[in-house]
Amino acid sequence: MKLRTKLSIAFFSVIIFPPILIFLATTTRIFKHSIPAYNTFALNGNAYMSLFFALILTGIMVTVWLYHSMISPIKQLTEATRKIAEGDLDFQVELPNGDDEIAALCSNFEEMRKRLQKSAAETMENESENRTLISNITHDLKTPVTSIKGYAEGLLDGVADTPEKRDKYIQTIYNKANDMDRLINELTFYAGIDTNRIPYNFTRIDVSDYFGDCVDEIQVDLESHGISLSYENALKSGVRIIADPEQFKKVINNIIGNSIKYMDKKGGKLSIRLKDAESAVIIEIEDNGKGIAKKDLPYIFDRFYRTDSSRNSSRGGSGIGLSIVKKIVEDHGGRVWAESDLGSGTTILMEFRKYKEK
Template sequence: MKLKTRLIIAFLTVILIPVILTSVIVFVLGTHQIHSIEKNYELKGTTVKSLSNSVETMSALTEKPFQELSQVAEEEPARLEEVSYLEQWNRRLQKKKSFLLTTREGEITYVGSGKKQVDAILSQLPEYGEASEASQNGIYLGGKEQVLLKQIDVTYADGQKGSLFLVTDMKDMIPEIETFLVRMVYGVMIVLILTAAVLIYWIYRGVMRPLAKMQVAAKNITEGNLDFELKQESKDELGSLCRDLEAMRKRLKDTTEERLKFDQENKELISNISHDLKTPVTTIKGYAEGILDGVADTPEKVDKYVKTIYNKANEMDLLINELTFYTKIDTNRIPYNFSTISVNGYFNDCAEDLAMELEPAGIEFGYFNYVEEDVKVIADTEQIKRVVHNIVNNSIKYMDKKKGKINLRIKDVGDFVQIELEDNGKGIAAKDLPNIFDRFFRSDTSRNSSKGGSGIGLSIVKKIIEEHGGKIWATSRENTGTTMYFVLRKYQEVPIHE
């Protein structure tokens, strides 16, 4: 879930859940409190709306006593002169936060409450005969003493006039209503706290868990530990960040491994070059000392020593050239000069050069061309020549037969021209064959060391062919020989339509 969606849900939840749960709390607590109020105060048909109107609620509390006392005032007014009877009623009314007050001919004859409270309302008491239908619901008297009056006019047995008042204190609510409000406030607070806590936990869990993992990952990367996996657990922005961080870790690990491999290869290259240079240098030094010391005491020996020195210097020059070319190929700075060349013309010349080079070495050379005269390719003549000579020199280096053979075949294979160089040398083991084009790979270290070579010749060949848009591979059988194949795409003229 996206972080934006999570925040929208949290926003709606903060609004909706408290509203819904508050409504439920109000309904449940309200129903319970209304039932309790109706039971304690002998009320019927009470609603939350009526409870919210304090005048209506307090009026309802004394509705039944008002009706009963009105009936007594009409049928048995003499009883309202009995103090014991009035006390009985007053005790009953005290449970309803009310008391009785009676008057006769404008004089107070009975008070069911303290003098202080009576004095505050005495001046506001209506006179006899002022009772109306409105008094059944009560007359609210504000001011310091907030009370609700219900007036019942009485004509006593002796003909005197008076009034009976039900006085209800309005300053304090019904305890159950207070309890209801307090509980409702607590309930709303609990709902808000729980809602906030759940949402905070939900957001914290959704945000902090991936952040904690990313923090650990960042610490590992800082410390150089890249051997771990940062799994993406969600599809939100943090999940995408985890995925990007994991991709960065993999890239860093690959880069680090490549750098370590490159450093190792460079060390191997230096070691190989040092070893391969040491042999001709030692030879040159030895023959030069032989000349200086007079060991070469005849013109023939001097000529032989000089030729040996020259040949070893050439070997060193070839090795240095190969190293120089390797640095260019490793930094993609090979100077290619592509041109359209005739396959037959180019490889015929190449075959002549190879025949002249192989003849002094006593190696039989065969050339077989199966390509039509008009077939052309786009290639760098110098670099393709380097490819052929590197392969041939590799074959010469590991030739173990007394009568060596090397064959060059040129074939037409559809859109490509295929070049094959076959020898009858020692061959390559099947387990080593897939790796022969890797940099510095040497299938047999001791054997290769004895033969010399930096181990980069075939990797250079592969790079050049791939830069030409071609492909190179090899087949080999141990003690039988090896065949190297590479293909070059044909040049095809695109007809121009007028």
């Protein structure tokens, strides 16, 4: 019942009930035994006294009714606001029966409390992730810093006593500094996308054209690592997807970077395959590197996850490359997964919806 209806009922009750009660008291004498005064006064024609009792009775009834429907929910809301002000969000606002404005207010308030509770939980989770991030940055930056210090000391102490040795030491320092640079860039980038600070520049890209250009670039990099590339494109011409070309490049670079990093064979091979799957495009990037154990496969896209073998190897990274891949692919509405055989190689597969002109 709407508040307006309740107030109207209360108003009419105050107007209508007293005359009815007076009428009953004076004509049928129903209060004769229970309230003798009533009877006496009514018989004496003392309508004022009858009116007084009738008004009190009506007033009590109306007050009790309004109190239950309005004051107790408002009291509850007052208590709830106090709790929220104190930072306590773990309670529940009881929703009163009915569909009046107070019930709507309580329901909206409860909705607000739930959202605040959710966002508080998310903030706490982000804070804990940030703490993990900081501890991992510290950990991962330690490795190249230690090397740089070691090699610089070698130069200062004269341990590098031949020009070749000195060149090697300087080159190593340079490489380690590059590692640090890359690591810091990756972490900054990741912290950025996690809080949605990096805006995506989505556009329609022609998949075949895009990969055609990519393959040329990748080929140079792979060749310098002694890895041969094969490229198969089974897509019809003009197949497009909605993507941010810059971010998409990060996805490919991370995947191929892993293939290079975890290549353990002399005749390294990498295959890129584009396949048609009706309304979607499947991209497969396969290498014949060291592969990933079955037990590790479900976790490789988790942030900071590294398999034991890569943790123990000097080539192991910080374990965030594939989590960046996953984040970007999912922000593109796609999905990414991996198939692998330990010892024989890994395939990273991605699926994106085709863009269809309306």
